[in-house]
Amino acid sequence: MVNPSWTLQIKPGQSLGFLHTLKAVYRYRDLLFLFVRRDFVAQYKQTILGPLWFIIQPVLSTIIFTIIFGNVAQISTNGTPQVLFYLSGIVLWNYFADCLTKTSDTFTVNANIFGKVYFPRIVVPLSIVVSNLIKLAVQLVLFFAFFAYYYTTTDAIAPNKMILLLPLLIFMMGGLGLGFGLFFSSMTTKYRDLKFLLQFGVQLMMYASPIVYPLSIVSEQYRIIILANPVTSIIETFKYAFLGVGEFSEMHLLYSFVFMVLLLSCGLFVFNRIEKSFTDTV
Amino acid sequence: MSSDKNIVLQVQNLSKQYRLGTVGTGTLSHDLNKWWHQLRGKEDPYLKLGTVNDRTKVGGDYVWALNDVNFEVQKGEVLGIIGKNGAGKSTLLKLLSQITTPTKGQINIKGRVASLLEVGTGFHPELTGRENIYLNGAILGMTKSEIRSKIDEIIDFSGCAKYIDTPVKRYSSGMMVRLGFAVAAHLEPEILVIDEVLAVGDAEFQNKCIGKMQDVSKSGRTVLFVSHNMESVSRLCTRGLIIDKGTVSFSGDVSTCVAKYFDDIFTQMGQTPISERTDRKGHGAFRYQHVRFVKQGKPVSYFTPGSTLQIELLIAQKKVGTHYKKAYPSIIVYDSKGNRISSWATGLNEQPISLDKQETWVRFSIDKLQLAPGRYICNLHLDEDSSSNVVIDKLERAFELTIEDGDYYGKGFIHGKNMDTMFCDFYVNQV
Numbered sequence: 072m073v074n075p076s077w078t079l080q081i082k083p084g085q086s087l088g089f090l091h092t093l094k095a096v097y098r099y100r101d102l103l104f105l106f107v108r109r110d111f112v113a114q115y116k117q118t119i120l121g122p123l124w125f126i127i128q129p130v131l132s133t134i135i136f137t138i139i140f141g142n143v144a145q146i147s148t149n150g151t152p153q154v155l156f157y158l159s160g161i162v163l164w165n166y167f168a169d170c171l172t173k174t175s176d177t178f179t180v181n182a183n184i185f186g187k188v189y190f191p192r193i194v195v196p197l198s199i200v201v202s203n204l205i206k207l208a209v210q211l212v213l214f215f216a217f218f219a220y221y222y223t224t225t226d227a228i229a230p231n232k233m234i235l236l237l238p239l240l241i242f243m244m245g246g247l248g249l250g251f252g253l254f255f256s257s258m259t260t261k262y263r264d265l266k267f268l269l270q271f272g273v274q275l276m277m278y279a280s281p282i283v284y285p286l287s288i289v290s291e292q293y294r295i296i297i298l299a300n301p302v303t304s305i306i307e308t309f310k311y312a313f314l315g316v317g318e319f320s321e322m323h324l325l326y327s328f329v330f331m332v333l334l335l336s337c338g339l340f341v342f343n344r345i346e347k348s349f350t351d352t353v
Numbered sequence: 354m355s356s357d358k359n360i361v362l363q364v365q366n367l368s369k370q371y372r373l374g375t376v377g378t379g380t381l382s383h384d385l386n387k388w389w390h391q392l393r394g395k396e397d398p399y400l401k402l403g404t405v406n407d408r409t410k411v412g413g414d415y416v417w418a419l420n421d422v423n424f425e426v427q428k429g430e431v432l433g434i435i436g437k438n439g440a441g442k443s444t445l446l447k448l449l450s451q452i453t454t455p456t457k458g459q460i461n462i463k464g465r466v467a468s469l470l471e472v473g474t475g476f477h478p479e480l481t482g483r484e485n486i487y488l489n490g491a492i493l494g495m496t497k498s499e500i501r502s503k504i505d506e507i508i509d510f511s512g513c514a515k516y517i518d519t520p521v522k523r524y525s526s527g528m529m530v531r532l533g534f535a536v537a538a539h540l541e542p543e544i545l546v547i548d549e550v551l552a553v554g555d556a557e558f559q560n561k562c563i564g565k566m567q568d569v570s571k572s573g574r575t576v577l578f579v580s581h582n583m584e585s586v587s588r589l590c591t592r593g594l595i596i597d598k599g600t601v602s603f604s605g606d607v608s609t610c611v612a613k614y615f616d617d618i619f620t621q622m623g624q625t626p627i628s629e630r631t632d633r634k635g636h637g638a639f640r641y642q643h644v645r646f647v648k649q650g651k652p653v654s655y656f657t658p659g660s661t662l663q664i665e666l667l668i669a670q671k672k673v674g675t676h677y678k679k680a681y682p683s684i685i686v687y688d689s690k691g692n693r694i695s696s697w698a699t700g701l702n703e704q705p706i707s708l709d710k711q712e713t714w715v716r717f718s719i720d721k722l723q724l725a726p727g728r729y730i731c732n733l734h735l736d737e738d739s740s741s742n743v744v745i746d747k748l749e750r751a752f753e754l755t756i757e758d759g760d761y762y763g764k765g766f767i768h769g770k771n772m773d774t775m776f777c778d779f780y781v782n783q784v
Contacts, residue, residue: 077363081451081460102491109488113479116520187471188492189451261384347454350447351371 089336092343095191102190106198111205125209129165133158140283149285149316151228152221155214159313160282162214163244163306166207168273170248173199175255175269178349185350192346193339196252200245207241218313229315236312240305246331247301253338257345281306286318298323301330361544361575362426362449366458369419369444418444420599421458426544431566431576433590433607435583435614441599442579446470449546449577464543467493471548473533478522482513482532485521489536503539510561511535531558538565545569546577563589583611583691615689619728622753627733628669630751635744638675639708641733643667644752647716657759658726658768658776662719664754668735668746670711679705680745682715683734686754688774689727700739722756723776726769729754 096103115121136157140146148156174196178185181195221228259265280302281289289297297303304323311317372383419441426432436442447453449460450468475492476485486507490500500507508514511532513524521529547566566589570576580586586593586607593610595603595617603613628642646653647663656662666682683698697717699705706715733751737743758769761776768776 077461077463079462079466081448081455081462083455083457083459099491099494101497105488105491105497109477109480109484112484113477116479184475184492186447186452187474188468190492190494350453 089339092191092193092339096193096197099190099194103194103198103201106195107201107205110198110202122209125206126213129158129161129210129213132161136161136283146284147288149287151310151314151316152225155217155221155228155314156285156310157283158214158217159310160280160306162207162210163240163309164277164280164282164302165210166203166241167244167248167302168277169203169206170200170245171251171255172269172273173203174249174252176259176266177252177256178260178345179256182350185346193342196249196256196342199252200249203248204241204245228313230313231311231315233308233312233319236308240309243305243327243331244302246335247305247327250331250334250338253342254334257338257341257349260345260349276300276302279303281310281317285310285316287316298326301327301334303327359428360425361428361463362577363461364422364424364458365461367419367422367445367448367455367460368417368457369441369448369453370456371416371418371444417599419448419455422596422599422601424594424601424604426575426577428575429570429573430592431570431578431590433586433593433610434577434579434596435581435586435593435610436596438581440596442596443548444599445596446546446548446579462544465494466544466546467537467540467542468546469493469537469548470546471533472537473529476521476529476533479520481520482511482517482524483508485532486536489533490539493537493540494542495540507535507539510538510565527558534558534562538562542574544575544577547579549580549582583614587611587690611690615691615728615730618730618750619689619753622730622750627748627751630748632749634747635735638670638672638745639668639677639680639713639735640671640746641666641735641748641751642669642712644733655755655757656722657757658722658724659759659761659763660722662717662722664717666715666717666733668708668713668715670708676707676709677737677745678707679737680708681705681734681736681739681741682717683736683741684717685732685734686724687730687732689729691730694724694729694774698734700736700741703739705739721778723761724756725773725775726756726758729756 115124118124120127133154137153141148141153141157177192177196177199181192185192218228218230222230255265255269259269279297279300281297286294286297286303286307304320304327307317308319308324309317311319422441422445434442434445446468447470448455450466450470452470473485473489475489477488480488483504486504487497487500490507491497508517511528511534513528513532513535516524516528521532524532545566563585566576566578570589570591576589578586578589590607593603593605593607593614594601595610595614597617602617603610605613627644628640633640643666645665646656647665648656648661664684668682670676681698681700683696683700685693686695686697688694697719706713730750731752731754733746733748734741734744735746737745758767760767
């Protein structure tokens with residue numbers, strides 16, 4: 072049929088391509104930031120400490136880690152101050168874990184809105200990543216405070232120019248969290264079993280990342296497993312850059328980067344497919 | 354056709370299949386089977402299955418909520434989509450608003466579409482009215498600068514100016530709806546799809562909304578309006594579409610469409626006896642079983658204006674041992690456009706009946722019928738108290754009341770249909 076210029080065609084089984092997704096996100100950028108604002112405001116309204124909670128959680132975790140892993144189990148921190156060692160791992164890990172768990176129930180939590188209005192669904196997980204970026208920034212300020220203290224009072228740490236990689240490391244952490252999250256959010260619309268898997272999966276993964284221990288003390292036979300974890304090289308690079316200990320390897324970092332790109336593309340692909348039909352199955 | 358250029362929305366062979374029952378253990382095996390067929394390039398095996406969308410029939414795992422729907426909408430048209438509950442209206446809306454995808458067929462659209470399936474989607478209770486206007490507007494597809502330029506108008510329209518910087522959790526539900534509609538009313542899409550959002554709010558606000566929608570259509574934009582309320586459909590729409598059991602059963606100008614819709618209702622009302630109806634409400638200790646019309650002791654099938662009317666209802670006990678000293682039966686009369694005409698409610702004039710036997714006959718009598726000739730739809734209610742807090746039995750569209758042409762004043766002049774809606778006894782005095 073000869074056709075006038077339709078601006079929109081709705082057909083079965085179509086899903087958005089990568090470029091279309093970018094365009095749609097750009098078109099709805101205001102919504103993205105309003106979601107970020109909403110999350111931020113709504114989370115801390117009627118709390119006394121407000122955004123201070125951003126800081127309390129990593130501080131408490133660091134104290135507990137210092138007691139359990141540092142003093143009771145006496146796991147090495149390669150000679151760096153324990154507080155700084157744990158805090159750096161916790162702050163980065165939290166960003167990844169929050170991105171992952173909070174985006175992983177995008178469809179189930181927003182089923183009500185999604186069932187009433189169409190907007191590019193990807194805006195919601197993206198806004199979560201951005202919200203968590205704010206949280207990360209606050210926590211990094213805390214880290215830098217400790218960092219400055221130890222840097223000026225001791226010579227146990229040796230920061231170097233790899234610090235410049237920080238934006239890349241954050242980007243990769245966010246990308247990995249989002250990538251996993253997109254996957255899980257798409258799958259949980261039909262199979263809720265995955266939600267349970269995710270809960271302890273994230274916990275297990277933390278112990279498979281060099282947060283409470285340095286990569287250097289891992290024995291040869293497990294090293295390959297820990298290195299297969301894409302988060303490992305990011306955390307190690309971060310510790311190397313700021314503390315001067317840990318392993319920095321371009322190959323490991325490249326592996327994590329490629330892993331992230333592939334994961335994000337697959338996650339996005341699945342997400343875009345599911346967003347078209349999830350209201351029927353959720 | 355020369356009008357082809359003006360078509361802004363085209364629906365072609367649109368079908369949507371749903372899986373019935375729970376999504377559970379069977380899901381994985383069906384998914385794998387589907388995927389296996391897809392892999393070999395074969396047709397989805399489950400597409401062949403599926404029964405016609407008829408909620409009264411049982412059986413089958415898959416159902417076609419919409420089956421081969423075709424229609425076109427011209428620029429500036431206000432199309433009313435009507436149909437019974439479960440006919441497929443909501444599915445059509447969901448497809449048009451891109452909330453879900455069709456199983457087969459396609460929809461072609463020219464211009465920006467905004468759909469309003471609900472007012473105030475995404476309102477967050479902790480945010481203020483103003484913040485929620487921005488959030489809701491952005492969800493509906495407006496940009497921040499667009500909202501900023503209209504914010505005063507929106508606040509003004511909502512009538513919530515005083516509370517605009519208060520969190521919406523302190524709002525009454527009516528205020529939330531006003532605020533939500535105010536945002537929606539300031540969307541400027543080429544095509545606006547509206548569900549029955551008008552069913553909320555007070556009369557004044559409803560009129561405001563209808564007025565706003567008329568403005569929208571006057572400015573050359575297209576509106577698709579889905580409703581149960583034939584009154585607002587006839588007021589607003591230029592063309593109508595009836596959806597029945599997942600297909601378009603009629604399409605044409607709105608008055609014909611509404612008339613056709615009620616014709617169907619009248620036909621269906623006659624088909625199922627009251628005692629066999631299952632779509633009733635109330636706890637069911639007693640149920641209406643039968644209706645008969647009586648005139649001067651003889652059974653009749655219709656009444657005439659100015660004569661006596663007697664409607665006798667049989668109420669049967671369904672739960673052994675229950676009895677009521679007082680129960681309130683009522684007949685609510687609607688005209689063929691869905692307007693409520695008269696309530697013959699025993700709660701209003703305090704004439705309860707007592708229900709203590711297995712079967713009780715109740716007779717409603719009117720000495721001089723003042724209704725004009727026409728076809729009326731009657732609902733039946735049976736309540737435990739006069740303000741109908743506890744419903745025993747409730748039947749919508751229970752029976753048709755036919756009033757034929759008649760001589761109300763007894764002066765030999767036969768009053769036909771389509772003249773008046775009611776008669777009155779009146780006097781003239783020279784003063």
